[in-house]
Amino acid sequence: MGGDERxxxxxxxxxxxxxxxxxxxxxxxxxxxxxxxxxxxxxxxPGAVVHGVPAAAADAAVxxxxxxxxxxxxxxxxxRAYAGDWNRFTAWCARAGRTALPASAxxxxxxxxxxxxxxxxxxTITRAIAGIRTAHRVSGLVPPDTTAARAVRKAYRGExxxxxxxxxxxxxxxxxxxxxxxxxxxxxxxxxxLRDRLAVVLGWAMMARRSELAGLDLADIAEAEQGLVVTVxxxxxxxxxxxxxxxxxYGSDPLTCPVRALRAWRALLSEHxxxxxxxxxxxxxxxxxxxxxxxxxxxxGSADGRLSGYAIGKILVRAARRAGLAIDDLSAHSLxxxxxxxxxxxxxxxxxxxxxxxxxxxxxxxxxxxxxxxxWKHNPMHGAGL
Numbered sequence: 001m002g003g004d005e006r007x008x009x010x011x012x013x014x015x016x017x018x019x020x021x022x023x024x025x026x027x028x029x030x031x032x033x034x035x036x037x038x039x040x041x042x043x044x045x046p047g048a049v050v051h052g053v054p055a056a057a058a059d060a061a062v063x064x065x066x067x068x069x070x071x072x073x074x075x076x077x078x079x080r081a082y083a084g085d086w087n088r089f090t091a092w093c094a095r096a097g098r099t100a101l102p103a104s105a106x107x108x109x110x111x112x113x114x115x116x117x118x119x120x121x122x123x124t125i126t127r128a129i130a131g132i133r134t135a136h137r138v139s140g141l142v143p144p145d146t147t148a149a150r151a152v153r154k155a156y157r158g159e160x161x162x163x164x165x166x167x168x169x170x171x172x173x174x175x176x177x178x179x180x181x182x183x184x185x186x187x188x189x190x191x192x193x194l195r196d197r198l199a200v201v202l203g204w205a206m207m208a209r210r211s212e213l214a215g216l217d218l219a220d221i222a223e224a225e226q227g228l229v230v231t232v233x234x235x236x237x238x239x240x241x242x243x244x245x246x247x248x249x250y251g252s253d254p255l256t257c258p259v260r261a262l263r264a265w266r267a268l269l270s271e272h273x274x275x276x277x278x279x280x281x282x283x284x285x286x287x288x289x290x291x292x293x294x295x296x297x298x299x300x301g302s303a304d305g306r307l308s309g310y311a312i313g314k315i316l317v318r319a320a321r322r323a324g325l326a327i328d329d330l331s332a333h334s335l336x337x338x339x340x341x342x343x344x345x346x347x348x349x350x351x352x353x354x355x356x357x358x359x360x361x362x363x364x365x366x367x368x369x370x371x372x373x374x375x376w377k378h379n380p381m382h383g384a385g386l
Contacts, residue, residue, distance in 0.1 A: 085131035102141045103132060109148035116156040125153050172329040173369065174338030176256075178320070179204055183255040185323040192283050194268055196315045198261040199280055200335065203312070205248045205258045206230060207339035207357030210309035210332035216279040218266070226250070227259050235358050244358060278306035340369045345377065 062070070089111060093100040096114075098107045108129065115125050129150075133143035160166070174182075179200070186197040203213050212232050220231045227249040234243070251257030269275070272292040282290040282305045284297040290305025297305070307315075313332035320327050336357060343353050350370065353359075359366045 082131040085128045105145040108144045112149045112152045171331045171333035173341045174334040181323040182319045198265045202258045203335035204339045210312045214309045280307040281305040
């Protein structure tokens with residue numbers, strides 16, 4: 001079809017695809033094209049049609065490009081999570097003989113109970129409920145009432161607490177001594193280890209989210225006299241993409257110095273003729289680096305070789321295992337938590353930590369990390385005479 005021609009899809013027909021993209025707002029029928037008839041531009045007469053579509057339907061429509069922008073307004077990780085949640089829900093409904101769209105409040109409550117029986121974390125259940133309600137909204141349907149589902153979830157949280165199970169998993173903060181052990185284990189000079197050491201050290205120094213690390217390009221990092229200036233173009237708390245700059249100073253230890261780690265990785269990429277593109281890239285088992293001229297690495301991945309946030313988490317776990325560290329509760333978020341607690345332990349104030357790591361003012365997540373330090377650093381029983 002030409003640029004002005006339009007195709008029509010009803011809200012119900014569009015529901016599965018829109019739910020799969022996890023658009024967080026109602027998106028009506030997709031209609032694009034030109035109006036037939038002689039009415040002035042922008043005016044639809046009662047009999048006007050858009051390639052067979054009634055005028056009323058055209059008024060309640062968005063183009064494919066608009067729908068794509070609406071979908072892109074949601075972080076990719078959230079879209080993937082919602083899509084997975086919706087697929088699991090529809091599969092469960094098929095097995096249970098229930099209707100997924102529109103779902104009843106009773107069906108939603110039963111599904112939440114089934115997730116509880118599987119031992120899913122309460123946060124996973126909360127996200128599943130949100131994903132199901134989103135699928136209804138983008139389909140132009142009223143989301144199911146969640147009163148019963150929330151009651152089931154509340155009871156399940158009580159069951160977990162009684163059994164001694166945590167209701168919220170928290171990533172372990174990576175302490176400085178452990179960071180040094182990981183950096184030492186990665187000090188081999190191979191392409192994979194140069195990349196992995198940079199990912200771990202820079203992520204810790206930036207207090208970065210894994211999505212922020214994965215989204216960095218070589219052009220986003222500039223060297224300054226005092227260290228690095230890293231431009232984070234978009235983050236979880238900056239969906240307007242206004243961006244922020246993070247100053248990363250030199251490290252006292254060459255192995256954990258983010259500036260030296262970056263220089264070593266850049267030098268390797270330069271040897272392969274690459275001076276632009278993603279900062280962190282896929283490398284196959286033969287040492288072939290994706291995204292460099294002439295490279296054809298094995299395996300799958302994005303065309304430019306950019307690592308995903310998930311891959312960065314795997315890098316940290318793999319490196320910690322090589323360093324002989326326990327990997328329980330270790331994830332990519334451990335870099336963010338470790339940088340924040342390390343800075344606070346060294347005397348940095350909450351405001352500067354929050355701005356450095358891109359937390360919202362008064363973030364409960366940041367305060368949670370600080371409480372873990374404060375229970376010992378500022379323990380009220382110190383000096384009590386015990």
